[in-house]
Amino acid sequence: MYGDIRRWAQQLPAGELVDLDDAQRAFPDKSRDALKMALRRLCRGNDPLMARACRGIYCRRRVKARYPTPVPVEARNALAWRVAGPGAGSTGPYVINQIGWSTQVSPRPWLAVVGRPPRCPESGVVFVGRSNTKRLGLRRWEVSLLEATRCFDDWAEMPWSEALEKFRRNVQRGYYGDDVRSDLLLEAAEAERGLGSDFLPRCSALAAAATSAIPVG
Structure with missing residues (x-):
């Protein structure tokens, strides 16, 4: 055998x-x-x-x-997503820098996962657990947008209005390249708990900006 x-x-x-x-x-x-x-x-x-x-x-x-x-190296890069499972996305200072709302580069990737964070120190990733199972139907980029909204006040280096405008323009220029299903994103956002009154309006604004297709000259 x-x-x-x-x-x-x-x-x-x-x-x-x-x-x-x-x-x-x-x-x-x-x-x-x-x-x-x-x-x-x-x-x-x-x-x-x-x-x-x-x-x-x-x-x-x-x-x-x-x-x-x-x-x-390529396997090590894929390892974190393998153990993270469905419903995972970037979070913390890592996602804020990815989107362009901070110049601070996180020394380690941060990933949010559904359920208990996996134990995989070999991946070099900081895993954060979330309880919202609606995330299981989202793509990585959609989860990352949820997390960016959730983490904004902790890590962003600009006010929300400026960050939203920068995101909108980057979407129109094709900087991110991933589609967003705004209905599923907002459904998952509504299932998040304990995030304050700004969270849902910001998610709605971000979803609208992510699906904008007006070209920027």
């Missing part, structure tokens, strides 16, 4: 992240314990085929590389 799993791992592209569920789908007739043991075995040695990227997640390594690393 180990030989079959090794051949399966060999055909994975370098940097591919897999977990036990992926292995189970590839080998539905094998027990999870056996698959777990095989994956761990693939991580052993001086130049192993696989590496443990995070708890329960493994990465296909570049073997015989000139400058070997346990986890390739």
